[in-house]
Amino acid sequence: MKKFVNDPAKFVPEFMKGIVLANPGLLEFNEEFQMIKRKDAPNNARVSIVQGSGSGHEPAHVMAVGPGMLDGSCQGAVFAAPPVDACYETIKALASDAGVLVLVNNYQGDRMAWDMATEMAQAEGINVKQFHINDDVAVEDSLYTVGRRGVAGNFFVIKACGAAAAAGKSLDEVYAVAEKVNNSVRTMGVALTSCIPPAKGTTIFQIGDDEMEVGVGIHGEPGRRRDTIKPADVIVDELFDAVAQDIPFVSGDRVALMINGLGGTPISELYVLYARAHERAEQAGFTVVRNYVGEYCTSLEMAGASLTLLKLDGELETLLDAPAEVAVRIF
Amino acid sequence: MKKFVNDPAKFVPEFMKGIVLANPGLLEFNEEFQMIKRKDAPNNARVSIVQGSGSGHEPAHVMAVGPGMLDGSCQGAVFAAPPVDACYETIKALASDAGVLVLVNNYQGDRMAWDMATEMAQAEGINVKQFHINDDVAVEDSLYTVGRRGVAGNFFVIKACGAAAAAGKSLDEVYAVAEKVNNSVRTMGVALTSCIPPAKGTTIFQIGDDEMEVGVGIHGEPGRRRDTIKPADVIVDELFDAVAQDIPFVSGDRVALMINGLGGTPISELYVLYARAHERAEQAGFTVVRNYVGEYCTSLEMAGASLTLLKLDGELETLLDAPAEVAVRIF
């Protein structure tokens, strides 16, 4: 297995320990529930923002804890929603007089765990609300399913809600921000290779040397279709069209544009994709107000990328612009 | 080829275009010489810091251009030093009354190209000096070779020199900073997989499914030896010992500790490595004053990592702490 790992069963607590050792002033670690929180949270003067999901998507979700972002987060095993108890303890640890907003990525496992945890916390009088993020356009939404998946758009929901909470907004107001961002953000991804969950030790799906999976999920779930690999620009065009036509985005829109690496793709390739995406946005009459190129929501070492567009307005631009700090940094 | 690429021959200019489109306020692009520079450089009041090397190591080197870092950088093709003319034009474009410092990674190709370019620039009266970075401890230094390679330690030389130049230090003073950092920084890396240069289309070396290359170079050059993959902690121990014993680092040292991903390794694994490296540093009596976990000097999509230690003093701590800005960012 081509991975840096000791005991696969300890992979998640071990990397979490590394994150906290690297950020001793900022973060603290509860190993029993695989939870990382800001040392200075909860703060009763502001809403706590909480998330927790499967591991393997780093820097989402535990590395998004910090001022102006999440107050705390628990991680399940790789690709598995955290156990109910961990979710419950996370809500409890971040309980604030101003309330707790749980940003749940829209997967069955996450939803059920946070539902149960929320019920348990509410029974104890904690003021907690949940919001479901579902920005992936790869598979059509339908009444008969759990609905669309939450993927890289997650970053924007966290960033905006974190800024709103830091600005002292109420739980209902922060919830409204989550709703606005989620209604305005769309993503689609493509994979060139499969990832290898450490506990599994082998790839999660098989893919030919000349194939790509269009619309892949961040857990390696199948997307729209399997196809032969195309030139980078052709791939961007398909992602861009799928995403831009979804709300739809229209000429004159001010947007944030993200190229998110899925883990194994070098940043040079992400900029090849960005160049085309930026060009397409300009041709479509969008103004790219902010851009994001890097890794925000990954799938272990999967080679691949996703493209996200977020429609902006004055409020969202201010929220994205607000200062924030996370465990990931350059300097 | 599992890559996002259009025409492999245009890979480098295309990703450079992406970088500049994503940083329109900060950077400008000279496509003919594959050079990126700060829009507001040169500034005759301060020394210009310049670098240029092969591509494939992103964010090194062109993504390290920005305030407090490099003033400009030209890129060769993947893994090939830039042509002499590009180096010459880069020095000319950043020529400042205060002088130009070229930070050259110690490879034969880079050295020769910058030697020729420096001679040409000096013949035109430009005040330019070169410094060679050689922090890789993998292969013993010797009088009979080009000497040790420059790898991730490069980041610290740029950061410190960039800060010194921003503080208005003279060319000789900035050169002395480069010397001090280079004398105080050591690195060793390990690869689990080979990378695929786009123009080659195939892996640069063969490595078994259960093998690792200890001491690998950032161009896939062989290192100390081939071995079977070991648990993450055992790998860190070997890197740590090789690096720490080299200057040597001694108990009581204040250090910066970097775990640098080589491109294809997920950040979660880098933090598994960091946890152990931090522990080892503490056991050795070092104080980890600053830490760096992420991608600083990569080898395309190679799965692997390197460990860097930098011995600090008051001057270096101040220089590392100074504000800086590059094309890579989170928010």
Place this chain on the structure above:
Amino acid sequence: MTEISQATVEQAVKTTCATVLRNEFYFSDLDGLAGDGDFGTSLATGYRIIDAEFDSLDKSNIGAFLLKISMLVSKHVGGSSGPIWGTGFMRAAMLSKGKESLTLADLTDMLGSAIEGIQARGGAKLGDKTLLDALIPVHEKMKEHVAAGTADLGVVLKDAADEAEKAIDATRTLVAHRGRASQVGERSSGTPDPGIVSIAIILQDWCKQFGVDRTPSVAEVINQPA
């Protein structure tokens, strides 16, 4: 009337531990076909602890024992399986509170309540291609035996294993409507649901454990690791 002793309940759980641990990678591989490949690991994480702590678990009565199982699942099992299996055990525990043996009718009611709890938790119905598509027919068959007054519990167990196994093929070509597999649309058709397979394999292993002669006939059950 034939009773199911507390010892039998404990033995069934113990056997399930062995089944889940032996099938850890197999279940994950099946989940990888249309899901995310963690089903086996998630279940095994919980059952490994149940197995290790088995001797010291509260065994004052069946309900207390199953409540403890439910709590261990809630604490250690992630993914969808945590809430689903945790809810199932919780419901079964409620109806067996204080009991030291069960009638077939008791057991049937416990399963019925578990099914209701799982439906309430995850919103799935029959035909959504989840483990409910195995549990519901098993429950129906058990109700028939309760009505008929079947005395031989081996016959009931064999029928239950048959129903669960049939569900694998009956749902194979369906498109999943719940769980992660539902988010891949048409792409889930043609792959077996790992939750259904796990129920069929657990029941098959119970047959073996309790001396009920039964030969599996569906590939996924036949091919489980020995």
Place this chain on the structure above:
Amino acid sequence: MTEISQATVEQAVKTTCATVLRNEFYFSDLDGLAGDGDFGTSLATGYRIIDAEFDSLDKSNIGAFLLKISMLVSKHVGGSSGPIWGTGFMRAAMLSKGKESLTLADLTDMLGSAIEGIQARGGAKLGDKTLLDALIPVHEKMKEHVAAGTADLGVVLKDAADEAEKAIDATRTLVAHRGRASQVGERSSGTPDPGIVSIAIILQDWCKQFGVDRTPSVAEVINQPA
């Protein structure tokens, strides 16, 4: 005395373009053994442009032509090969300034000066396992023919190709002391130097181009792509 015409010099460069472009991946693969696998691409980037612009290059005389080649190499060839080949062509250009034909002695002096320039640029000496280990013996052999007054340039070319080819095996087990391969220590022993191989293949192709019958005997030359 036998003269080498400007047309022959131009043809040799043109032939070299074909050689380098055909061997682009082969040269890179050889470089990947102990180096970084870019040698073929680096050379090809320059020679592709020389080839494309060939018809419009300054051909007023041999020196002007070679100076232009040197400039194109400096502008387009990266890696170590840019400075090395650029310096070589620059030196050859200096000694042929204004000439429209060359004697064998002229050509020998040009190569000698190129070797000096490359040594000054990169600090390599004979035995450091670089292309100098091919060029220096070729130059020695040419000096012998100049001294002996050899009239048949085909014989000289054949001998030169022999010397270059011999250098491949003669240096194979050496540890590189210059260039990127020197930074891998003992690990460079046992791999051929791609720069030496390229010189041997170029000379072999010149033999073919100029009608000199010669059969290569070293694997790396025999195995070059057709």
